[in-house]
Amino acid sequence: MRNGLAKAICVAIGLVVMTPAAQARGIDCAKATSRLDKIICADPEMLDYDGRIAAAYANALTVWKGAIAPYVRKDQQAWLQAFRAIGRDDNGGCTLDDKACIRQELRSRVDDIESGSYQHSGVYLAADGRKLLLHPRRANGFALRVFKLPDANVMSLEEERAALWDGPDFMVAKMGDANGLPLPNPQDGPDPDGCTLRLAPSPLSIRVWQTGYCGGRNYAGDFRRDLTQTLADYQFELF
Structure with a gap:
């Protein structure tokens, strides 16, 4: 045996x-x-x-x-x-x-x-072609990128505590541009609080809610997990 x-x-x-x-x-x-x-x-x-x-x-x-x-x-x-x-x-x-x-x-x-976020890491797809990449980080940390090439592209801000857990069931990320810098708001100027995504992960999907201007684009919705792709598949595509 x-x-x-x-x-x-x-x-x-x-x-x-x-x-x-x-x-x-x-x-x-x-x-x-x-x-x-x-x-x-x-x-x-x-x-x-x-x-x-x-x-x-x-x-x-x-x-x-x-x-x-x-x-x-x-x-x-x-x-x-x-x-x-x-x-x-x-x-x-x-x-x-x-x-x-x-x-x-x-x-x-x-x-x-070993990250508490590893079980949710990977590639998620929306029906309209948007993609969500969830990268695990040390302890329970994570980094988030949502995009639909060629131009709709945001990632969690490059600052401490930009991506956090709200209790055991929700992930919250303050989002910036493709480089993790604050998104410009045409009314208020650069505003690091101008785009926040709230995520409810499950084994094979993530539901996303959005608050803020987010560059005038919508990143909310349901994303299904694609078990056939990995984050390494995207290491060069966006940079």
Whole structure:
């Protein structure tokens, strides 16, 4: 029976993607062969991050009885693909000689996947073509972007406490322009309180209410979760 478990992907840092009911595990340092594996195994802090990522990933697969497991797998694979590129010529981030950078990459993933907002993170679509991207942040934090290309594009302000929870059921974000700066109001000038979105998330959808001018556009409505896309799919599209 043990050999019958569906192991999907063995990755360079030792995480294993399994069925939702199974547990992912961290790197097996006794079998480490790549230079990246060995760097992680030789650094207690990195190794701790690796174990935390594995545990949080395993837990995320079971959220809402596995309702978002397809997204969790794709999101983890997208992150791992980028992480495994460290040391390759086409990787624009860390090098294998920059241990502080590798450590920070792992720490950033810990912050995202352990976030209380991770279970709601991802890509949401409205019937009229609008898209909502919800990025997890450290603790219960999150960042929000709503857009309909080419011109309707807002994101949560780049300031502390711009995106908060209002109790356990509602997320509230003060929105700015595509760069997270206050939207101009033709009557009052730049107004950082001029666009606020209130979100009610559920496992497979988000309902959005809007207050404020918001650049004269409407970002309210119902957005369905697309489990086939990840935030990594949009890392270059809007910038």
